[in-house]
Amino acid sequence: MNRSYHVYALSDRKKARNIETEIAKVDGVEDIRISKDLKEMNIKVENGKTAAVMERVVNICNRISYGCEVKYKFV
Secondary structure (H helix, E strand, O other): OEEEEEEEOOOOHHHHHHHHHHHHOOOOEEEEEEOOOOOEEEEEEOOOOHHHHHHHHHHHHHHHOOOOEEEEOOO
16 A cells, blocks of 8 residues: 655655665565655555554654654645
């Protein structure tokens, strides 16, 4: 399942790459991309694992880039 999220307070590309690397290791994540402008995250997750994955994603983002927030993008 593909989902898009707004990313807030992500300060630089190096932190974004670190976040992508960590999230890619999470069980259930098939693909992760953060946009070049650091404002959008696209995640492909196995069906039924979205809630568990997103809990980890929020923690990873905040740990690597303090204050970073991820919010679901309604389209």
